[in-house]
Amino acid sequence: EAGVTQSPTHLIKTRGQQVTLRCSPISGHTSVYWYQQALGLGLQFLLWYDEGEERNRGNFPPRFSGRQFPNYSSELNVNALELEDSALYLCASRLPGGPGTDTIYFGEGSWLTVV
Amino acid sequence: GDSVTQMEGPVTLSEEAFLTINCTYTATGYPSLFWYVQYPGEGLQLLLKATKADDKGSNKGFEATYRKETTSFHLEKGSVQVSDSAVYFCALSGTTGGSYIPTFGRGTSLIVHP
Numbered sequence: 197e198a199g200v201t202q203s204p205t206h207l208i209k210t211r212g213q214q215v216t217l218r219c220s221p222i223s224g225h226t227s228v229y230w231y232q233q234a235l236g237l238g239l240q241f242l243l244w245y246d247e248g249e250e251r252n253r254g255n256f257p258p259r260f261s262g263r264q265f266p267n268y269s270s271e272l273n274v275n276a277l278e279l280e281d282s283a284l285y286l287c288a289s290r291l292p293g294g295p296g297t298d299t300i301y302f303g304e305g306s307w308l309t310v311v
Numbered sequence: 312g313d314s315v316t317q318m319e320g321p322v323t324l325s326e327e328a329f330l331t332i333n334c335t336y337t338a339t340g341y342p343s344l345f346w347y348v349q350y351p352g353e354g355l356q357l358l359l360k361a362t363k364a365d366d367k368g369s370n371k372g373f374e375a376t377y378r379k380e381t382t383s384f385h386l387e388k389g390s391v392q393v394s395d396s397a398v399y400f401c402a403l404s405g406t407t408g409g410s411y412i413p414t415f416g417r418g419t420s421l422i423v424h425p
Contacts, residue, residue, distance in 0.1 A: 200354075231415075238416065238418050239355075239415040244411075244412055252412055286354055288355075299343070299345070299357060301357065305353075
């Protein structure tokens with residue numbers, strides 16, 4: 197069974213540009229989470245999508261946005277890139293349901309460098 | 312809100328040494344507890360989990376016991392290998408108003424020397 201897949205794996209963008217990162221969850225998983233992992237920092241929660249709806253977002257500016265498609269895949273968009281957006285962006289997915297299905301599984305991440 | 316506190320790294324050990332990485336948490340209710348591992352240049356992999364008090368999660372020689380009385384979930388391994396060098400994250404998955412958002416510690420880097 198395929199795990200969580202993310203694309204692209206690496207990319208370099210210029211300050212001010214926009215970027216779109218993509219994530220395909222594990223088959224049967226309906227929740228998708230996005231985290232940012234900047235160098236030397238832990239995981240910062242960005243967004244949570246479930247059944248096509250944005251359920252929660254972390255403490256990030258509005259230029260970080262995303263969506264979830266009917267097939268449960270997801271996109272993360274970052275507008276007006278800043279140097280400090282350079283980070284590993286991790287996507288994770290989870291089965292539908294309550295506390296008994298609370299394990300999330302991560303993809304390999306997308307490395308974004310802003311120059 | 313929920314929080315996870317891990318010991319500061321890096322933890323540097325010689326091969327075959329005993330490993331302990333401390334993790335304590337603050338949460339309402341009865342969260343599940345997890346350890347994830349991140350090898351260099353990769354995403355996070357689930358290492359082990361425990362869902363209720365006194366449960367012991369184990370995998371690949373690593374163990375952690377859910378201690379509700381001390382709100383702890385310390386990671387242990389009896390004999391580490393060079394290949395265990397990675398960053399280890401403690402996490403909990405509770406519910407806050409029906410919102411299932413896992414909370415992670417800052418991670419502890421483990422370096423194992425031959």
